[in-house]
Amino acid sequence: MSYSPELSSVLESLQASNGDLLRVISSGREHVGTLMPHHDFSDPDVLVLKLKSGYNIGIKVSVDDDVSVLERAARREPPRREKPAVEGRKRVAIIGTGGTIASYADYRTGAVHPALSAEDLAASVPEMADLAYLDPKVLFSIFSENMEPRHWQELAVAVSKELNDGAEAVIIPHGTDTMGYTAAALSFMLGEIPRPVILVGSQRSSDRPSSDAYSNLMAALRFALEQDVAEVCVLMHSGPSDDEFAVHFGTRVRKMHSSRRDAFRSMNVPPLAQMKDCEVEFNAPCRRKSDVKVTPSIELQKDVLLLQYYPGMHASQFSNLIVSARGVVMSGTGLGHVNRDMVGLISRAVYGGTEVVMTTQCLSGATNLGVYDTGRDLINAGVITVMDMLPETAYVKLMWAMANSDDVRRTMTTPLQNEMGERREMHV
Numbered sequence: 566m567s568y569s570p571e572l573s574s575v576l577e578s579l580q581a582s583n584g585d586l587l588r589v590i591s592s593g594r595e596h597v598g599t600l601m602p603h604h605d606f607s608d609p610d611v612l613v614l615k616l617k618s619g620y621n622i623g624i625k626v627s628v629d630d631d632v633s634v635l636e637r638a639a640r641r642e643p644p645r646r647e648k649p650a651v652e653g654r655k656r657v658a659i660i661g662t663g664g665t666i667a668s669y670a671d672y673r674t675g676a677v678h679p680a681l682s683a684e685d686l687a688a689s690v691p692e693m694a695d696l697a698y699l700d701p702k703v704l705f706s707i708f709s710e711n712m713e714p715r716h717w718q719e720l721a722v723a724v725s726k727e728l729n730d731g732a733e734a735v736i737i738p739h740g741t742d743t744m745g746y747t748a749a750a751l752s753f754m755l756g757e758i759p760r761p762v763i764l765v766g767s768q769r770s771s772d773r774p775s776s777d778a779y780s781n782l783m784a785a786l787r788f789a790l791e792q793d794v795a796e797v798c799v800l801m802h803s804g805p806s807d808d809e810f811a812v813h814f815g816t817r818v819r820k821m822h823s824s825r826r827d828a829f830r831s832m833n834v835p836p837l838a839q840m841k842d843c844e845v846e847f848n849a850p851c852r853r854k855s856d857v858k859v860t861p862s863i864e865l866q867k868d869v870l871l872l873q874y875y876p877g878m879h880a881s882q883f884s885n886l887i888v889s890a891r892g893v894v895m896s897g898t899g900l901g902h903v904n905r906d907m908v909g910l911i912s913r914a915v916y917g918g919t920e921v922v923m924t925t926q927c928l929s930g931a932t933n934l935g936v937y938d939t940g941r942d943l944i945n946a947g948v949i950t951v952m953d954m955l956p957e958t959a960y961v962k963l964m965w966a967m968a969n970s971d972d973v974r975r976t977m978t979t980p981l982q983n984e985m986g987e988r989r990e991m992h993v
Contacts, residue, residue: 569609571628584638588612589624590631596624597635608985635815656732659701660723662712662739662747667769693786697733709740709747714964717750718863724762725859734761734789738782741766741820741828744799748815749961752982753795759857761789762797764815768826777802777826783841784810792845795852796837797982802826803839811836814849816958816984832988833929833953849983866967867892870959873926874903880910888913892920892963896956901925902930902939912946920973922949922963924956949977 568576581587581600589596589612598614601621602984611623626632634851693699704723705716724735738792739747748764755762765785767778785800788970799818803811813831822828831837833849870890872883887893887910891934895911897903901923903911911921923943925932931953934940951959962977962984970976 572610572626575632578943579634579911581634585634586636586980588633588635589626595793628930656700657697658732658735659699660737661703662705682941696786709743712743714865714867717747721751721754721861721863725861728758728760728859737764739764739766742817745818748799749958752815752967753962754861754863755859757794758859759855759969761794763789764799768780768824768828780807793853795854808842810840812838814983816982832955852907862969864968865964869964874898878907880906884910889936890919892967894922895925895954896926896964900936901934908942915947922951922959924959949974951977952985958984
């Protein structure tokens with residue numbers, strides 16, 4: 566999406582370009598800042614300015630607003646490097662799930678330029694190209710909240726192809742909001758893999774001094790090349806330091822903070838590994854690199870619901886929804902409880918052929934329906950319990966199990982990708 570014809574006309578008349586210092590007077594307020602690039606997610610009537618404070622602001626501009634150029638930016642070409650020779654370098658595939666898989670910033674002007682090609686990516690993080698032959702491509706151009714099961718399927722096929730074609734690793738830059746869902750989906754769809762698949766995100770945009778985009782990408786590449794691991798993982802910062810990272814199993818990770826760089830945690834288990842100052846400490850056993858070929862199982866039963874129980878939740882509100890669904894994952898209270906009204910609805914749903922899985926909305930611990938009467942009633946109703954599995958992981962696994970297994974209950978209660986177990990850690 567480009568600027569609207571009206572706003573394009575204004576900018577053309579001013580000969581304004583990205584990096585120019587603009588003054589915009591709109592709705593009686595004056596804004597001064599550096600003009601930032603317009604991309605497909607921007608409203609056609611919105612200018613994005615980087616203020617002196619370093620923050621960006623979007624201003625909806627009308628034909629009556631006053632826009633002027635205070636200072637022209639010196640034009641410079643983005644840095645370029647010759648593509649390194651393939652011989653002697655391990656190939657690492659990078660599959661972008663958004664339109665901008667990396668970016669480079671001109672900190673003198675404040676302009677941030679999206680990297681939309683392999684050459685741009687290599688230029689944005691030149692040290693990565695020194696370590697491996699990078700083979701990047703853009704698969705999707707969407708925000709992570711717009712990721713759907715069909716995208717997981719397409720991504721699994723793309724990852725499988727890269728691994729079977731000999732990639733030493735696959736790194737997937739991904740939006741942080743739903744990265745845990747995608748990691749879980751890939752874990753079940755790909756099964757046993759010969760090399761690591763690492764999802765990596767950034768909590769801070771690349772135009773901010775505190776951005777973690779660069780360091781997370783570099784850490785993911787180093788881990789993939791230097792460690793004998795063949796798992797689907799999420800790698801993100803684990804502390805305030807720039808060189809502290811945690812590597813999480815794809816089925817155990819949850820985003821626990823909306824903006825902190827160390828937002829991701831492994832739930833009920835320690836991270837697979839921790840990195841600090843290029844030193845790696847493993848906390849759990851994992852699959853090692855091999856020559857196995859990937860045979861992805863990408864079919865999903867998409868008629869599955871994920872619901873969280875709350876006080877006052879009544880069967881009349883959800884009867885048609887639950888009974889008509891093929892599968893339901895319920896995030897219950899405590900050990901996995903719902904009220905009496907919902908127990909009756911769940912019983913009717915299971916009797917009618919709906920697979921119902923109970924998890925707990927607690928951050929630590931597991932479901933146990935054998936302690937209280939309500940739990941025993943749920944057991945008698947045919948509810949499937951999945952120990953300490955995360956609700957979002959259970960949701961993804963149920964979709965996958967219903968499409969790929971003849972015994973859904975057995976598949977859901979059997980650990981396949983480190984998604985459930987006896988050992989649990991307290992999270993505070």
